[in-house]
Amino acid sequence: MPAFQKCALRAPEDEFRNKHGFKKPTQSQExxxxxxxxxxxxxxxxxxxxxxxxxxxxxxGSWLDWSKREGENRGN
Structure with a gap:
């Protein structure tokens, strides 16, 4: 997880925006x-x-749960 710590949490706002294409979340944002x-x-x-x-x-549940539920909702 070191890459996550570095790029997502410690990057300055402009670096974060350039890398990810959106504004860095605030510490209180969901x-x-x-x-x-x-x-x-x-x-x-x-x-x-x-x-x-x-x-x-x-x-x-993450991706496995979501994809299973999505399949059930579509009748698959």
């Missing part, structure tokens, strides 16, 4: 993290909290 199964996103949420981000949520 941030929802996810990954394939929920393990890496839980780590990412913990790191963000340690850096002072106070409104971080982990979508614990």
């Amino acid at each position: 941030i929802i993290v996810y990954c394939r199964s929920g393990k890496r996103s839980a780590t990412a949420a913990d790191i963000a909290n340690k850096y002072g981000y106070t409104n971080v949520k982990n979508y614990s």
